[in-house]
Amino acid sequence: MNKKLKLILKRLLSSILILFLVITMVFILVRISPGDPAQKYISPKLSPELAQQVRNSFNLDEPITVQYINFLKNIASGDFGISYEYRMPVIKVVLEFLPVTLLLAFLSIMLQIILGYYSAILAIKRKNNFTDRILRKSSIVLYVTPGFVLGVILIYIFSVQLDLLPSGSFKSYFFDELSLFGKLIDIFSHLLLPVLTLSLPGAALFFNYFRDGIEEVLQKDFVLYLKASGVSEKIIFRKHVLPNSLKPVLSIAGIELGFLLSGTLVAEVIFSLPGMGRLMVTSILSRDFPLVIACAFVTAVFIIFSNFIFDLIKVKVDKRIWKEILS
Secondary structure, three states, X not given: OOHHHHHHHHHHHHHHHHHHHHHHHHHHHHHHOOOOHHHHHOOOOOOHHHHHHHHHHOOOOOOHHHHHHHHHHHHHOOOOOEOOOOOOEHHHHHHHHHHHHHHHHHHHHHHHHHHHHHHHHHHXXXXXXXXXXXXXXXHHHHHHOOHHHHHHHHHHHHHHHOOOOOOOOOOOXXXXXXXXXXXXXXXXXXXXXXXXXXXXXHHHHHHHHHHHHHHHHHOOHHHHHHHHOOOOHHHHHHHHHHHHHOHHHHHHHXXXXXXXXXXXXXXXXXXXXXXXXXXXXXXXXXXXXXXXXXXXXXXXXXXXXHHHHHHHHHHHHOHHHHHHHHO
16 A cells, blocks of 8 residues: 555544544533533423423433443434534534634634735844834734734724724624625625634734744755855745745644634624634533534534645645654
């Protein structure tokens, strides 16, 4: 068997093992935590027999080992069960909340990388002058600012003071009456502040990784040799400096995208957006076992998938690290 294929299969099997461990841990934690999810559906006026029927309908009367075995069988067939709270298949509930999180995550990671890259290039070109110092200090301030504080500040400026952008929700009340272009503009205006809230701290992080990585490569002997040989600086930067400085950036990008895809709770709460972060928290508080496990499963899949995708990008940029990232 091809060595690269073996490495890919090894990575795939390890990912499946991680998924299994994650959902097993979540299953055990929600089962041993105090409280009974059936209590919210049981009235003191109900007879003990009716109360037991409610528990039976949720399969909560069975031993935890039997529940776990049935759970694994259902997961293997793609059945996560029925949500206690929404009274509908868990997959349908997740699919209702997932699009907002996906949209926020991909817009945010793209904006983070773009802002981080171009601000780093600007800082390097203006090294040690006023612009460089301002960018470095601003990146520190943005990175350490809590998300909820940044979100409130943006709402105060752009929604309260300037009245330019909506302060919350995913779309306007009159959304259905708009044209296709109007609907796109409406969604864009509602998502702009949440995306900025998520992107600015991440952009500050990418700024420092880009800046440090590019500056380090610029000091390498082979770069100085190429410059002395008369090779164009643009060619040196595009073919040598940038590819050699991307490895740590791509590693951070994979982690950051996984975090965003797992649910951007702060932004979703502040801006009243129906995303995976809010769904996970509400399902935990309501002790909706099937929904908690499904959210954890989707989160783990996204984190593993995003890291794998950026690992493949690293392979494309530098084929020397193939064994390293798939070992």
